[in-house]
Amino acid sequence: MNTLPQQRSFEKLDLPDRGSLVGAAQTLSREEDFRTGLRAYEECFDLVTGLPNHVFFRVAIHMMLRQARSHGEEIVLLWVDLTNLRREYSVGGDAAAERLLCMVADSLRPHAEEGEIVCRFSDHCFLLALRRDDRIDARLELIIEDASHRHVRGTEGKPEVAMGYSVFPDDSAKPGELIRFASLAAISAARTRSRIAIPFLPHMNSALLQERLMERDLRSALKENQLSLVYQPQIDLQTGEVIGVETLTRWNHPTRGEVAREQFISVAEQSDLIDEVFSHSLRRLLQDASTWRAAGVVLPSVALNASPANIRHQNFVAIIEAELKRCPLFSSQLDIEVTESLLMEDEDLFRERLSDLRAIGIKVSLDDFGTKYTGFNTLKGLPLNTMKIDKCFVRWVNRSRQAESLCKALVSMATDLNLDTVAEGVEDIEELRILRKIGCRAGQGYLFQRPRPSDGFLAFMQDWPERLRQQPMATAFSELNMNQTVQAESLFGLV
Ligand code: G
Numbered sequence: 001m002n003t004l005p006q007q008r009s010f011e012k013l014d015l016p017d018r019g020s021l022v023g024a025a026q027t028l029s030r031e032e033d034f035r036t037g038l039r040a041y042e043e044c045f046d047l048v049t050g051l052p053n054h055v056f057f058r059v060a061i062h063m064m065l066r067q068a069r070s071h072g073e074e075i076v077l078l079w080v081d082l083t084n085l086r087r088e089y090s091v092g093g094d095a096a097a098e099r100l101l102c103m104v105a106d107s108l109r110p111h112a113e114e115g116e117i118v119c120r121f122s123d124h125c126f127l128l129a130l131r132r133d134d135r136i137d138a139r140l141e142l143i144i145e146d147a148s149h150r151h152v153r154g155t156e157g158k159p160e161v162a163m164g165y166s167v168f169p170d171d172s173a174k175p176g177e178l179i180r181f182a183s184l185a186a187i188s189a190a191r192t193r194s195r196i197a198i199p200f201l202p203h204m205n206s207a208l209l210q211e212r213l214m215e216r217d218l219r220s221a222l223k224e225n226q227l228s229l230v231y232q233p234q235i236d237l238q239t240g241e242v243i244g245v246e247t248l249t250r251w252n253h254p255t256r257g258e259v260a261r262e263q264f265i266s267v268a269e270q271s272d273l274i275d276e277v278f279s280h281s282l283r284r285l286l287q288d289a290s291t292w293r294a295a296g297v298v299l300p301s302v303a304l305n306a307s308p309a310n311i312r313h314q315n316f317v318a319i320i321e322a323e324l325k326r327c328p329l330f331s332s333q334l335d336i337e338v339t340e341s342l343l344m345e346d347e348d349l350f351r352e353r354l355s356d357l358r359a360i361g362i363k364v365s366l367d368d369f370g371t372k373y374t375g376f377n378t379l380k381g382l383p384l385n386t387m388k389i390d391k392c393f394v395r396w397v398n399r400s401r402q403a404e405s406l407c408k409a410l411v412s413m414a415t416d417l418n419l420d421t422v423a424e425g426v427e428d429i430e431e432l433r434i435l436r437k438i439g440c441r442a443g444q445g446y447l448f449q450r451p452r453p454s455d456g457f458l459a460f461m462q463d464w465p466e467r468l469r470q471q472p473m474a475t476a477f478s479e480l481n482m483n484q485t486v487q488a489e490s491l492f493g494l495v
């Protein structure tokens with residue numbers, strides 16, 4: 001019976017694991033005793049890892065802080081977030097998740113010294129309460145090293161952890177607040193993919209509050225259809241025909257005004273709203289595309305941006321398929337724009353999702369290309385269709401020889417990889433001239449058209465053949481002879 005710890009003390013306990021629990025159960029003669037013992041155990045301990053749980057922790061931390069106060073000690077509350085738990089669970093189910101949790105629990109357990117606490121606080125997080133002395137920095141370093149199993153070779157099935165901490169009494173004297181502050185620091189560590197434990201800083205509190213308020217507003221914006229779409233055409237730089245359109249999601253809030261895309265996408269990414277933003281945009285886009293079709297406009301490519309968080313989710317391709325079923329578009333028209341960040345974080349996952357998209361005929365463009373450091377070898381063999389050259393290169397293309405060479409190099413790399421190129425942010429005729437010269441396939445930007453709502457985009461489609469005949473476009477596209485112009489016009493999608 002004494003293997004079932006019922007004393008709620010923070011003194012280091014010789015914790016039973018699941019094996020000894022079964023052993024204890026066998027020594028219990030009456031079922032009733034067993035049930036009572038098990039209930040007591042379950043109340044304070046986590047059955048998966050054998051560590052104390054949040055109930056135990058809240059009592060123990062109270063006692064530990066009281067003692068620290070009377071001895072003038074400082075306590076570090078360390079929040080260890082197992083950031084890849086959900087991902088591992090979605091791939092490998094309970095067994096994979098339990099394995100990961102036990103790996104972390106086993107690595108943390110030996111780090112708690114006499115009188116210190118280690119617990120599994122919630123689903124994917126562990127909390128440690130450690131005394132702060134001059135060894136603390138080295139201890140934190142060792143804890144993160146052990147928990148993420150950095151010393152083990154390979155990456156497969158390894159825990160990914162983010163750690164943040166708060167300090168008693170500097171940050172707060174209240175246990176609840178200390179826990180919350182440590183969790184805020186861990187959120188910051190997870191976002192920055194920090195390899196060290198991040199201390200709590202007061203601004204984290206207000207920044208998170210602002211984000212929560214925006215998350216609340218975004219949630220109702222989705223319900224009330226406040227998000228809208230604007231479209232920007234992509235022009236073939238050799239022939240002048242419109243070969244595609246990029247969809248951009250906008251949020252005009254009644255009191256906040258126009259919220260920057262980066263800002264609300266980042267809030268959506270940090271919450272569960274990012275999939276909803278994506279499917280909401282896709283649904284609206286498909287509706288608009290069928291309106292265009294009714295007006296005789298059918299484009300080879302209709303692009304929508306997806307966040308790395310969307311692509312990470314296992315149901316990403318299913319979401320697209322479901323929306324396409326509701327409102328069919330030729331699936332070969334749909335083009336998903338993805339950035340390099342997921343490719344850099346998780347190449348296997350990136351490759352898998354791209355192949356799934358290709359399997360159902362959907363194209364993929366690599367957005368903002370050149371802003372990260374993906375090289376030729378990484379891109380080789382990825383099922384991509386288009387490389388979008390970031391506007392930071394295009395902005396300089398007519399002002400610096402180096403920028404021109406860089407764009408040229410990107411275009412030739414794309415050509416070697418069998419990819420189309422689209423230059424983003426083309427703002428003036430000179431940029432257009434150089435981009436044509438270096439053989440870039442297509443361009444989009446204010447020079448042709450600012451992003452406009454669906455009807456504005458249709459108006460553009462109607463006006464564009466005429467604008468192409470007028471200056472300054474006519475000269476820029478002067479290689480066109482009359483025949484090609486006529487041919488291009490019929491290809492504009494204006495049937
Ligand atoms: O990251 P992505 O490439 O999806 O972002 C496109 C963004 O670039 C949009 O916010 C759009 O409004 C903006 N944009 C489109 N054309 C131009 C342009 O010619 N110049 C600049 N500076 N921005 C542009």
Ligand code: MN
Binds near residue numbers: 367368
């Ligand atoms: Mn884009």
